[in-house]
Amino acid sequence: xxxxxxxxxxxxxxxxxxxxxxxxxxxxxxxxxxxxxxxxxxxxxxxxxxxxxxxxxxxxxxxxxxxxxxxxxxxxxxxxxxxxxxxxxxxxxxxxxxxxxxxxxxxxxxxxxxxxxxxxxxxxxxxxxxxxxxxxxxxxxxxxxxxxxxxxxxxxxxxxxxxxxxxxxxxxxxxxxxxxxxxxxxxxxxxxxxxxxxxxxxxxxxxxxxxxxxxxxxxxxxxxxxxxxxxxxxxxxx
Amino acid sequence: xxxxxxxxxxxxxxxxxxxxxxxxxxxxxxxxxxxxxxxxxxxxxxxxxxxxxxxxxxxxxxxxxxxxxxxxxxxxxxxxxxxxxxxxxxxxxxxxxxxxxxxxxxxxxxxxxxxxxxxxxxxxxxxxxxxxxxxxxxxxxxxxxxxxxxxxxxxxxxxxxxxxxxxxxxxxxxxxxxxxxxxxxxxxxxxxxxxxxxxxxxxxxxxxxxxx
Numbered sequence: 001x002x003x004x005x006x007x008x009x010x011x012x013x014x015x016x017x018x019x020x021x022x023x024x025x026x027x028x029x030x031x032x033x034x035x036x037x038x039x040x041x042x043x044x045x046x047x048x049x050x051x052x053x054x055x056x057x058x059x060x061x062x063x064x065x066x067x068x069x070x071x072x073x074x075x076x077x078x079x080x081x082x083x084x085x086x087x088x089x090x091x092x093x094x095x096x097x098x099x100x101x102x103x104x105x106x107x108x109x110x111x112x113x114x115x116x117x118x119x120x121x122x123x124x125x126x127x128x129x130x131x132x133x134x135x136x137x138x139x140x141x142x143x144x145x146x147x148x149x150x151x152x153x154x155x156x157x158x159x160x161x162x163x164x165x166x167x168x169x170x171x172x173x174x175x176x177x178x179x180x181x182x183x184x185x186x187x188x189x190x191x192x193x194x195x196x197x198x199x200x201x202x203x204x205x206x207x208x209x210x211x212x213x214x215x216x217x218x219x220x221x222x223x224x225x226x227x228x229x230x231x232x233x234x235x236x237x238x
Numbered sequence: 239x240x241x242x243x244x245x246x247x248x249x250x251x252x253x254x255x256x257x258x259x260x261x262x263x264x265x266x267x268x269x270x271x272x273x274x275x276x277x278x279x280x281x282x283x284x285x286x287x288x289x290x291x292x293x294x295x296x297x298x299x300x301x302x303x304x305x306x307x308x309x310x311x312x313x314x315x316x317x318x319x320x321x322x323x324x325x326x327x328x329x330x331x332x333x334x335x336x337x338x339x340x341x342x343x344x345x346x347x348x349x350x351x352x353x354x355x356x357x358x359x360x361x362x363x364x365x366x367x368x369x370x371x372x373x374x375x376x377x378x379x380x381x382x383x384x385x386x387x388x389x390x391x392x393x394x395x396x397x398x399x400x401x402x403x404x405x406x407x408x409x410x411x412x413x414x415x416x417x418x419x420x421x422x423x424x425x426x427x428x429x430x431x432x433x434x435x436x437x438x439x440x441x442x443x444x445x446x447x448x449x450x
Contacts, residue, residue: 025296034252035298109344112308115252115301121341122297167389189336189389 002057002177005095005138009047012097012134014126022122035119042119046127049104053182054095054135056202058143064090064201067176070160070169078164079211079218079226080203083156088148089204091139094179095131096197097124128196132157136202144204154208156226159200160190163226164217173199239269245278245310250285252302254309261310271317272324276354279310283352291437297345304348311351325356327447328378332364333416334393339386342416345436346382353440366396373410379447382439385416394419395427402428411446415439 017027019039025031031039059067064084068074074081084090101124108117136155144153160169170190177199179186184197192199211218211226218224241264248256257279264274286303289295315323329350333343340362347357358376360368364383373381381401385391394414401407411430414423424432431446433439 023297024293025298029296032299034302035296038298106340109340112305114305114308114344114348115298118297118301118341118345161387167387187336187338189387191336191338191387191390193338195338 002055002181004182005054005056005135007052007054007131007134009050009052009127012050012052012127012131013043013047014123014130018126018129019119019123022125023119038115038119039123041116042123045104045116045120046101046123049098049101050124050127050196051098051100052095052127052131052134053098054093054131055177055179055182056091056093056135056139057177058089058091059176061085061087061090063176064092067092067172068165068169068201070166070172073166073168075164075166075215075217077215079156079209079215080158080163080165080201083203083205083207083209084201086207087203087205088153089139089144089202091143091202091204092173092177092200093132093135093202094173094177094182094184094192094197094199095128095135096179096182096184096192096194097128097131098196099183099194102195124196128198132198132200139202140204148204151206153204153206156203156205157200158203159198163221164215170199173201239273239277241267241269242274242277242281245274246282246285249279249282249303249306249310252299252306254302254306257306257310258313261313265313265317271314275311275314275324279307279314280352280354283307283349287349287352287437287440300345301348304352307352323356324354326354326444327380328356328358328376329380329382329443330358330360330369330373330376330378331382331384332360332369333362333384333386334390334397335363335365336390336393337385337387338362339384339416342386342436343382343384346384346415346433346439349436349440350382350443353444355443366393366400369397370400370404370406370410374404374406378410380411380413380443382413382415382443385414385419388418391416391419391423394423394429398428413439413442413446 161167167190174186245260413431414429415433421432433442
């Protein structure tokens, strides 16, 4: 049974460093007053135009196995493939920050308000990731038993199209979760509309891993966001 | 010429108001519009493009400068009514069918305009026929395609095949880019070029339109 999580824009207001990272600006970089003003303006627009909603549902290992294997196109060896069978909890989720903000970004580009459009886009992407963090934290607070929490499990997030989970995995994920209920549709290319939408699986496991170089996808990965997220969650969420 | 240096400098600062005022002033001083375009606006954007390529400045700085450039170009446009805006060539760009991402494509368009190309932006979710038909009608030299999904990359191959079928290969060159796209993929599908970012795209398109 899927639950819907309604959020507010302030719930998912992105961190400044995350916006800067999306703009390719290193943390600690001194910015001009014009760029600072753009970020402030973009955050204001974000606040007024985003309408975040998420849908999530726990699944059993056997249900997830069917969803994960999707159309049979995953990499042969993936972190998720090696992890999910030992998971204590698996939750499917999809979320969107709404259509209006995407339309706003396009409109700004069309009006040649290029800089604000670019900064708002970076803000919206960071906001969508923050919304996924929020879903994770919500599930942790509400659904994870005190007993499991005592064992200090790790929490990971995977998405079709990343980490060796082929993007065609979206098809079965959508069939199971029905994100149409919160206004997300899946295009034939497996892309979600509205643009600033995310989907995936949250894995709670007592079998910790930083994945190292055992997986080709980890060797090629340049962000290692999974490790950063894990650290942040341990410090503030877990 | 000092006023052209100032236009270039103000453009690099992203000061739209000052660029507009200086472009108007240079026309009042009877400086030819082509000279203002090349020696002020495009020269300023070239500096911006190079600084961005070297990571000395960042995306918002490029976008602020581009906005200033567009404002300057709008003032110059009436001066080019008879012969049309001078350009290095026409480039049709778009994000391929099935893909709605367009920030990267927009940035490529901005940088190409800044370098002096005429850009026809078809937006996102563009059908292969639309790329070819527009490029043919507009007599464009280059089609630029962007894809952010592995599932939509085959559309790029379809465009190349359509060009082959219409015997337009060589007349209309193709350049592809986007997160999952590689140089090897460009070679595999017979695209003329691959580019990894917007600054590189400008240099690559310049090379594509250069007479052999």
